[in-house]
Amino acid sequence: MEKNSASPNDSFTSAMTLTEKGLTCVPKHYILPPSLRPDGTLSDTCLPIVDLSLLRRPLLRPQIIQEVHLACKERGFFQVVNHGIPLSVMKDVLDAAAEFFDLPNEEKMHLLSPNVHDPVRYNTSLNDVKDKVSFWRDFLKHYANPISNWIDLWPSKPTCYKEKMGNYTKAVQKLEEELMEVIFESLELNPNYLHEDITEGSQVMAVNCYPACPEPDLVLGLPPHTDYSLLTIILQNHQGLQIMDRDERWHSVPVIEGALIVLVGDHMEVLSNGRYKGAVHRATVNSEKKRLSIASLHSLALGKKVRPAPALVDEQHILSYQEGGISDFLDFISGENIVEVKYIDKLKINP
Numbered sequence: 001m002e003k004n005s006a007s008p009n010d011s012f013t014s015a016m017t018l019t020e021k022g023l024t025c026v027p028k029h030y031i032l033p034p035s036l037r038p039d040g041t042l043s044d045t046c047l048p049i050v051d052l053s054l055l056r057r058p059l060l061r062p063q064i065i066q067e068v069h070l071a072c073k074e075r076g077f078f079q080v081v082n083h084g085i086p087l088s089v090m091k092d093v094l095d096a097a098a099e100f101f102d103l104p105n106e107e108k109m110h111l112l113s114p115n116v117h118d119p120v121r122y123n124t125s126l127n128d129v130k131d132k133v134s135f136w137r138d139f140l141k142h143y144a145n146p147i148s149n150w151i152d153l154w155p156s157k158p159t160c161y162k163e164k165m166g167n168y169t170k171a172v173q174k175l176e177e178e179l180m181e182v183i184f185e186s187l188e189l190n191p192n193y194l195h196e197d198i199t200e201g202s203q204v205m206a207v208n209c210y211p212a213c214p215e216p217d218l219v220l221g222l223p224p225h226t227d228y229s230l231l232t233i234i235l236q237n238h239q240g241l242q243i244m245d246r247d248e249r250w251h252s253v254p255v256i257e258g259a260l261i262v263l264v265g266d267h268m269e270v271l272s273n274g275r276y277k278g279a280v281h282r283a284t285v286n287s288e289k290k291r292l293s294i295a296s297l298h299s300l301a302l303g304k305k306v307r308p309a310p311a312l313v314d315e316q317h318i319l320s321y322q323e324g325g326i327s328d329f330l331d332f333i334s335g336e337n338i339v340e341v342k343y344i345d346k347l348k349i350n351p
Contacts, residue, residue, distance in 0.1 A: 012112060014124050014138045016101055019211035019290075030134045031218045036339075038220065038284050042242070043249040048075065049259065053082035055182065069186035076264035076279030077243050079256060080179070085171045087258055092160075093168035094237050097292050099158035101138060101209040107157055111140070116330045119143045120153045126222070126338065133339075136285045137221045138209045144169040144296070145203035165205070172233050172260075172296045173203055179231060179262060180298075187272055189309055197300050201230075202326050206295040210240060213285040221285045223339045226278030228329040229265030229297040230306065236261070236293040244280040252284075266329075266344040267299045270321040273308040278344055299326050321347045 018027070048071040054060040071078035100108070111122035120142040125134040143150045147166055155161050180198050181191040210221040224244065234241065241253040241261065253261055263279040285291065300306055307323035324347045332343050 012109070012124070014105070014108075015136050015211050015213075016138055016209065017105065019213070024214050026136070026213065026215045026219055027134075029131075030136060031215075032133055032220060036133075036220070036223065037218060038216075038242075038250075038282075040217075041250065043245065043251050045245070045249075045251065047243075047251055047253065048078040049256070050078050050080050051082050052080050052084070052178070065182060065186050068182050072183060072186065072264050072268075072276040075243070075245055076277050077253075077281075078262050079253070079259045080175075080262055081256065081259050083175050083260055085168070085175060085260070089164075089167050089171055090235055090258070090260075092164040093294060094235065094292055096158060096161045096164035097140075097207045097209070097294060098290075100140060100155060100161060100207070101290075101292075103157060108155075111155065116334055119150060120155075132337070135222055136210060136213050136219045137283065138211070140205075140207040142205055142207075143203065144205050145173050145201065165207075168235075168294070169203065169205060169296065173298075175260070176203075176231055176233060176296070176298045179233075183231075183268070183276075187275065187309070187312065189311060193309065194300075197304060198298075201298055201300045201304075202302055204297040204326075206297060208283070208293045208295065210283060210285045210291040210293075212287055212289055214287060216285045216287050219285060221283035221291075222281075224280050224282045225338050226280055226342070226344060227263060227265040227295075227297055228267060228299065228326065228343055229263075230267045230271065230299050232263040232265055232298070233296045234261040234263065234293055236291065238286075238289060238291040240284050240286065240291045241293065242282050242284060244282075246277075250282075265297070265299070266347065267306040267324065269344060270306050270324060270347055271309055271312075273312040273317055274320045275312065275317070302326055320349055322349055323347075 050067055054064050108122050113121035122140050124138045125131050142154055184193045185191045239255050242250045244250055264276050266278045268276050269278045305323040305325040308321055313319050
């Protein structure tokens, strides 16, 4: 079953189309103000890598819980290895994503939509209608959990897409459930806190394509932002993701074979009552190759709200956030420019 909420729009131009035209310079509306451009200055500090297989070794489990605690508190970011998702499944889903973006325009345009509430939508930049500055990205977003509710709406082309994306989304949902138990334990909560809400929660797959760009120093694939999620789990095929540390220094996230990237999102900041802050990150582009990333964003179900865990509110940690959910976030981005206004600021309670 194919969605047909948007008709082909002659004014729509994807980033892939611009690359295929062989431009030697980017159109003016992609050029960022100098203050937002990537300047190449990066910190070389080692980024945390967590070996999840060690959780099965009772004597080492407390050490891993502490590693996760420090990573979430100090950076809002870590990479995981030995997470149980086969390399073949990760390769297959990247191949399926590449095949989708390589389809002729007419094969993708029936999925084109500016409506952030649509369960499946293809588009470019952040909001190609409202953006003051465009970003060098094409994307496909769709819901995934429970997969039986959504898979019929996913693209039918390429023919491998549903199978390969389905295998990956089910595996990464299972990983997210395990990671949430670890993170709750790191917050000194019951590992099974919100267990049913987590297993039945929302999963949004953001499949991103950042084509080669003739002037990568003038543009970004995505601007600095935090995700709305509890957790975001990212698979990337080439380097390009950068995270900002608490001292506002940028770090390039290396591509480690078999590793997945875990980011703390705004809803985790709310749930933890500010103990863990959302990770500020951006996507850079390059002049040589197309980069793909697949982000799996996890939160509670569409109709449910995330609120600070009662056990994390006390005299030393006063209630600092109001509740929020994915529906609130979608309403927020429908009317706001995330470059200028932060979603998390809407959820903070001022003393």
